[in-house]
Amino acid sequence: MDKILLMLQLQAGLNEATNGDKWTEGITKNGKVINWKRCIYMECAEMIDSFTWKHWKNIDAQADWDNLQIEVIDVWHFIMSLAIEDYSQNLKGGVEDLAINISQLESFSDIDKQSEQFSPQVDVIAKIEDIMIHTLSKDTLNIEELIADFFDLVLMSGLDLQSLYKLYVGKNILNQFRQDNGYKDGSYIKVWGSEEDNVVMKRVWEENGELKPDSLYRELTKIYHSFNK
Template sequence: MDKILIMLQLQNQLNDSTNGENWTKGVTKNGKVINWKRCIYMECAEMIDSFSWKHWKNIDAQPDWDNLQIEVVDVWHFIISLAIENYALNMRGGVEDLGINISNMPSFKKIDTSHDLFAAQDEVISKVESIMSIVLSKDELDLDLLISEFFDLVLMSGLDLSTLYRLYVGKNILNQFRQDHGYKEGTYVKVWNGDEDNVIMKKIWEDDSDIKPDDLYKKLSKIYLAFNKS
């Protein structure tokens, strides 16, 4: 429950900061329409590109599991944003209520154990497409099904609650770092000396799994400043 609640609180804070405190009504502080469902299915499409699914190109290429895991975390940002919005619009409660309900789901209990195995490529792609079909459906959103399918994807991607949490916190800090350094204005540089910032953030976590969020932000700042000076 604690890890889920912290992730929900961090996402709510990030959305308040970047989109304005009324973001759950579907519009940013700049008047831009928010569509979390579109964010999810577009990110899912990028996730599929972690695999050599094309029958006409790079047919022997190995899956990029590291990239897949980053994309899974990106989708999680959007799913919990959609969930918080759904709870607000339907008067189902706040992030605490959402956190309690998620932690009581049978699918949540499956990810709350140590896990690092990958599923077969076609099985993962099928699960990703199932998530896409849920958010593309014209029917009323089945939020519980969406979250349950996502937790299945977490397991299939070699992740569990602890690794999902660690990568989520890292990506949340990175997203805040991007916003603070011109991401929305288009001046932020995403590739640092040949490596995407996602990869650098993940490596920092791997080198120091106990690093605190504030220290992670400082480390990213130091690397980014050195890169921009070079």
């Protein structure tokens, strides 16, 4: 449960820093409406593009599993945000209560085991579409069912709780770095040399097993400025 609670706390902190203290009411400090459901299904669509699902284009290309894992982390940001908002608006409790309920899901115990196996492409896409259905449905959202389906996707994508946690923390640091370097006003440069910043972050994080979050931030700063002097 500790890793789930920390991720929820980090996400709540990031949302407040970027959107203001009324973000759980569905509005940013700039008065812009927040739609976490749309964030999820749009990110899921990008996730599907990690696969060669098009029968008319690049039919022999290989699936991009590294990109899929990054997109899984992005979706997790939005699912946690939606869950915190749901608990706040429906008076279910705070992040601690949410963390407890998540840790009691059967699918949570499944991801708390080491896994590096990828499921067949067709099965992964079907699971992604299940998640999209949750957020596109006009029925009342069942946040626990959405999270359970997401945890199924985590396993199918070759991830587990430890790798989900580590990649999430890495992406959280990258998101902070983006905000500090002009992401909102459009001056931030997302491609560093020939690679997206997501790819660079993932490689640095994986190659330096003992790296701490603040050290990762400093390393990203050094690399970013080496390409964007």
